[in-house]
Amino acid sequence: MPVPARRLPSWAWVTGLTAAALVLVAVLAVKAGDGPQPTASASEKTSSPSASPKPSASPDESAPVAVPDGSGTGRRIVYSLAQKRVWLVDASDAPRRTFKVWQGTVSPDPGTYTVGTRRETGTGSDGVEIENIVYFALASGTDVAFSNALDGSSPPPPASGATTGGVRMKAADGDAVWKFGTAGTTVAVVK
Structure with missing residues (x-):
């Protein structure tokens, strides 16, 4: 004798479909967070433009800081020595993020220059744990690299005569450079 088919109650269907939709939304949110983020420039405040190792803020940090002329075109990282600032520029030449560095x-x-080697963690030439x-680049026989301290601190003043090539930044900026600066990415260094 054949057994009649049992139907699932409607609440079971609704619960199952809702759970599947929530899982799909969570997966899509994680994937969206992996790409370059169109964030505004970081706002930093300092009390004075002293000669401290901390980045100093411009008079109006809320105003957009233009990508320097002569830094090339296309997707690139721009590093200004005079401004002590980095820009992450997308393929359409729009700056996606800018921030001060040490x-x-x-x-x-x-x-x-071109991004070559990348390391998730290590110890800087100043003895600080970095990521x-x-x-x-290579300058005066010293590797030059973007990085941030694991503990989020600014770098200590270098010992007298020490040679350091780290371009340090805040942890959130370091994460952004890590995601953006894959091997082969162009780095334009300007005055």
Whole structure:
């Protein structure tokens, strides 16, 4: 004798479809968070433009800071030595993020470089544990790389005569450079 088919109650269907939709939304949200983010420039405040190792803010940090002329075109990282600032520029030449940085004791000459080696973590030449290390140049025999301290701190003043090539930044900026600066990415260094 054949057994009649049983039907699921409507609440079971609604619960199952709702759970599947929530899982799909969560997966899409995670994937959307993996790409370059169109965030505004970071707002930083300092009390004075002193000679401290911390980045100093411009008079009006809320105003957009233009990508320097002569930094090339297309998708690239732009690093201004004079402004102590980095821009992440997309393929349409629109800046997606800009922020102040702390420079090492040596800097590369202005020019165009390419991201080569990348390391998730390591120890900087100043002995600080760092992450998001993106190497792009060699200056005076010292590797130059973007990075951030694991503990989020600014770099200590270098020891007298020490040679450091790290271009340090805040942790959120380091994460952004890590995601944006894949191997082969152009780095334009300007004055």
